[in-house]
Amino acid sequence: MAKQWTPQEQMLLRMTSEFTANEIAPLDLQIDHAGRYPDGLFEQVVATGFLSLMLPNEFGGAGFGPEVTAEVVRRVAEGNASMAATLEGHYKTVYQMLKYGTPALQAKYFPTAGQRIFGFGMTEPTGGSNPMSIRTTAVRQGSDWVLNGNKIMITNGGLAEVYCVLAKTGPQELSVFVVDQDMPGFAFGKRENFIGLRGTPVGEIFMNDVRVSDDYLLGQVGQGGEIGDSAHDDACILMGAVLTGIMDHALGLATSYAKERKAGSTPIGELGSIQRKLADIAMGRETTRLLYQNAAARHAAGQPYSEEATMAKAYGSRTAVAACDDALQVFGGYGYSRDYPLAHLIADARALEIAEGTVEKMRAAIAAEELAK
Numbered sequence: 001m002a003k004q005w006t007p008q009e010q011m012l013l014r015m016t017s018e019f020t021a022n023e024i025a026p027l028d029l030q031i032d033h034a035g036r037y038p039d040g041l042f043e044q045v046v047a048t049g050f051l052s053l054m055l056p057n058e059f060g061g062a063g064f065g066p067e068v069t070a071e072v073v074r075r076v077a078e079g080n081a082s083m084a085a086t087l088e089g090h091y092k093t094v095y096q097m098l099k100y101g102t103p104a105l106q107a108k109y110f111p112t113a114g115q116r117i118f119g120f121g122m123t124e125p126t127g128g129s130n131p132m133s134i135r136t137t138a139v140r141q142g143s144d145w146v147l148n149g150n151k152i153m154i155t156n157g158g159l160a161e162v163y164c165v166l167a168k169t170g171p172q173e174l175s176v177f178v179v180d181q182d183m184p185g186f187a188f189g190k191r192e193n194f195i196g197l198r199g200t201p202v203g204e205i206f207m208n209d210v211r212v213s214d215d216y217l218l219g220q221v222g223q224g225g226e227i228g229d230s231a232h233d234d235a236c237i238l239m240g241a242v243l244t245g246i247m248d249h250a251l252g253l254a255t256s257y258a259k260e261r262k263a264g265s266t267p268i269g270e271l272g273s274i275q276r277k278l279a280d281i282a283m284g285r286e287t288t289r290l291l292y293q294n295a296a297a298r299h300a301a302g303q304p305y306s307e308e309a310t311m312a313k314a315y316g317s318r319t320a321v322a323a324c325d326d327a328l329q330v331f332g333g334y335g336y337s338r339d340y341p342l343a344h345l346i347a348d349a350r351a352l353e354i355a356e357g358t359v360e361k362m363r364a365a366i367a368a369e370e371l372a373k
């Protein structure tokens, strides 16, 4: 059953829809064409309070749960998927710092987590699918850790000021540390030139003898694999919400156009072939929504949610690519023009067959869960 929102949650969600409709959605095409957020937009997102939703009250947040953050992300994605992906990258990182961070780490970063953005770096040039293939190391020196290595394709890379990074603390041992842009030895690298989610900065960081104390270790030494999996699960719920928002966007465009556009004297929405596409988009959107909401509800209730979250992103990503392709077809030749949003919606959805684990890896994870039952 769908969650009943409290009055405070309803207020937040209404504000999110209004902000998206007034401030973000009108810039959707501009963001895609320019490959960046227009000056001032991100600052408005910060000022509106989107970055601190899930933080406890003591750190200036409102303590909203995973179902609420996912619903916020869905509503933002309906206006622009890039901004929703930026929020996703921030939320999943803050969740891990909430779950595994020392009190000293939380006291250092959380008071400003509502004003500056965070990112989670696992992928390296040697590969993203197999965490053991990373080369970043964290080596004990006295009471500190010294980090060396580089991370690529980090959502918010360059925009984010604080990063959780996966590092090897032994040949077969993974741990997660928090580093920030003000630390000596930290540097930004290039920004990816991706075909979709063009507004979201996705970039590279370098760590050259970055020195941190034990307070900057998330969880325990050797807990990196578990923390990476936890970040992945939280991200998959939020990505399911992004994909649902993308399909909401595509369906809204396709149904409006189908009512107006005529084939002879008949609106194309009366043609069975067009209706079939609209129905397929609606079914894909609804199924993905139910999958991510179920995973978020399980998370909120303290139940296992890894398989459900993985299903939401694995199913939703392929479904959203097909749904946006159907919507493009409803628009005919205009759909193929970059002056309309359909092309970038396909590319936006396509990113999520790769980011946060490829669909191949996700299918393998789902199959492993089923085989273990």
Ligand SMILES: Cc1cc2nc3c(=O)[nH]c(=O)nc-3n(C[C@H](O)[C@H](O)[C@H](O)COP(=O)(O)OP(=O)(O)OC[C@H]3O[C@@H](n4cnc5c(N)ncnc54)[C@H](O)[C@@H]3O)c2cc1C
Pocket: 089, 119, 120, 121, 122, 123, 126, 127, 128, 129, 130, 152, 153, 154, 155, 156, 194, 197, 202, 351, 354, 355, 356, 357, 358, 359, 360, 361, 364
């Ligand atoms: C938009 C976007 C945002 C991203 N954001 C982040 C981020 O915030 N943080 C971060 O760390 N990374 C991020 N990434 C990187 C992403 O997580 C990796 O691209 C992804 O994990 C795949 O790694 P790879 O690109 O190295 O491909 P590879 O691991 O080299 O895989 C190549 C191909 O082989 C397949 N393959 C590899 N191993 C297996 C296996 N065991 N079983 C089956 N198939 C396999 C893959 O499915 C894929 O098709 C982002 C990527 C994108 C596109």
